[in-house]
Amino acid sequence: MNLLIELLAFAVAIGVLVVVHEYGHYSVARLCGVQVLRFSIGFGKPLVQWVSQKTGTEWTIAALPLGGYVRMLDERETGGAPIPPEALPHAFNRQSVWRRFAIVAAGPIANFLLAIVLFALVFATGVTEPAAVVATPAPNTPAALAGFDGGETVVAVRTETAGESERVRSWSDLRWKLLGAAFDHKRVVLSAKDAHGISDFQLDLRGITEKDVDDDFMSRLGFEPGGGKLTVAGVQPDSAAQKAGLAVGDRLRAINGVPTDNATAFIAYVKSHAGVPVTLQVERGGPAAGKLEDVRIVPQSQRDEATGQQIGRIGAELATQVPSIDVRYGPVESLQLGARRTWDLAVYSVRMFGRMIVGEASLKNLSGPVTIADYAGKSARLGPSAFLSFLALVSISLGVLNLLPIPVLDGGHLLYYLVEAVTGKVVSDRWQLVFQRAGLACIVALSAIALFNDLARLIHF
Template sequence: MDLLTELLAFAVAIGVLVVVHEYGHYSVARLCGVKVLRFSIGFGKPLFQRVSRKTGTEWTIAALPLGGYVKMLDERDPDAVIAPEDLPYAFTRKSVAQRFAIVAAGPIANFLLAILLFAIVYASGVSEPVATVAAPASNTVASRAGFDGGETIVGIRYRDGGDGETHAVRSWSDLRWKLLGATFDHRHVVLVAREGTRGPFDFPLDLSSVSDRQVDDDFMSHLGFEPGGGTLSVASVEPGSAAQRAGLVPGDKLRSIDGKPVDSATSFIATIKSHAGQPVLLQIERGYARALQNVTVTPVLQRDDATGASVGRIGAALADQVPMVEVRYGPFESIQLGAQRTWDIALYSLRMFGRMLVGEASLKNLSGPVTIADYAGKSARLGPSAFLSFLGLVSISLGVLNLLPIPVLDGGHLLYYLVEAVTGKAVSDRWQLVLQRAGLACIVALSAIALFNDLARLIHF
């Protein structure tokens, strides 16, 4: 069932993004007076075809749904037989500015879609974890800043190059995005937090020493920030497990482990994993009387399916109930935030790609269709808001990828037109052929790396 969900979500995501991208090309081509011969979703054998009586465009759905294309009337097509009266409608007869606009319209359509999707999510409201932090690991940026756990971050202020204004932090997701930008820029910031009814307190963070290789999906953990302030309890216990032998039962609330308060599932699981064969002391709260008891459990050494490493396990499923907040914005603010989020993600993607090229960031950050399908399924199961946010993220990635100055991509064609605008001469067919071969080699190499990363995540090598 999960596989079916992933496949359906992946098909919907790719279908929507491809249609929007290609319709950007199509709509601007029509505005510029270019005759569009075919609008195809997918490649290979056509499964559905319909020719528009008004425009003469052939609308096609093909067998391989991993992309699409818009075929325009083009004098460079060796198979094209163009009637003299149709020559003014050929793509190659249009000005440099018009050709530039037609090619750029695809990625721009992806960015506009992302803005719309994010705006819908912001306007409809989404329930997100409160920005309450768990006790940070020692020698992390969070611990050095003075966080002990239990503080709720309500604002952020930029000490270097900022306007001195404290920007509100509304949720954990909001905090993550603000820290991502600050970490990527190696900035000095001040987090404003409250602890219960006390505060606000200032926590200065020096992000200048954070390695670029740590700016990945797990960068918050590298900084020492994990969601906290919630209640961790035992959801179920496996028969014959270490948890059952120790006397743990479903419903037990975990209060401390080896004397340290339990305020996040991440830190609790990390402690269990690192104590294989070593007894740990749990303080639990049981029953309606909320009586406190001490339980000693010894994690058993087992293989971790996610990483392939040998870790400690107790055989209990956990339920982590973190405090939530409903985040909702007005329509105009939602559009503004959608545009800002789209800009931030696009800029981050470009900079990350640049750092991968010069070796300052790991190529493991590249993902392929397997990872996209996995996240599509996961986001679909989480609900409409999560899936729309995922669509927006992938739409931005598609737009950024197509703007890279690599021949065979939109960005490569835009580079040709810039050269033509500056020199007054079009790039020769010979040079275009050479560059396209080089560009195709780059795309194949990137695709191979992305597929390798996908397989590495699946089989943990």
């Protein structure tokens, strides 16, 4: 069933993104008076075809759905067959350089516009997200050095040199603001409230490198969602947890006197205490609900297959319930936020790709169709908001990818037109062929790396 959901979600995602991208090319070509011969969704053998009586365009749905194209009237692609004189003004190659530029750029721009609309829908309809409550940070992390003890709710962020604060509405909002500051290597001031009022915390992000900016970015800073309940969801037989008397439903309040409300921090603490007794403060569930007890437990020492080191484990499955908040915006603000989120993600994508080229970021960040299908299915199961956000993210990635100055992509053609606009001369067919072969080699290499990463994630290399 999960596989079916993933395939359907992937098909919908790819279908929507391809249609929007190609329709961007198509619509601007029509506005410029260019005759569009074919609008194809997919490649290979046509499955469905029909011809528009109004425009003469052949609309096609082909067998291989990973992409599409818009074929326009062009003297260079007729196979030697002459074009009637009355049709020449409608040929793509007869248009001015700026019209050709607009037609080619329209595809990626359509993807960005789609992302803005999708994000705006998510912001306008509302989404439930974890609140920006900070769990007790690990020692010596930037969050701990900034003075966070755990339990504070971050309400605003500002750079150290700027006076205007930006409101923080949720954990996701906090993550994006810190991500942007980390890329710019800035020091920021976080305003957070607790039982005593609102305080400012200075967070130094100047030492964060691009390699640190990944899925574990917030954890590296010492930030984990907090303020919730950490409970025992399962106990393994003959484990340290069972021997100590832990039971399903027990709430873990503290470990060695340190308050705990986050599974990540708790697990890290246990791992670092292999064979060393620790004391848990437990709030009993079940018939003894509400009763506080101190439970002494000795984490069993086991070899970590990833690092080869000995780590501690107690054999308990944990569940975290963090406080959540419903985030909803008005129509105008939703569009503004959608545009800003699209811009931030596009800039982040370009920066990350640049870091990968110069070796400052891992090529493991590249993903292929298998990973996209996996995330499509997962986001679809989480609900409409998650799927729309995923669709917007992939749409931005597609737009950025197509704008890269690589021949065979839209960005490569745009580069040709910029050279033509500056020099007044069209890039020769010979050089275009050379660049096209080089660009094709780049695309094949990127696709191979992305596919390898997909397979590595599947079999856990």
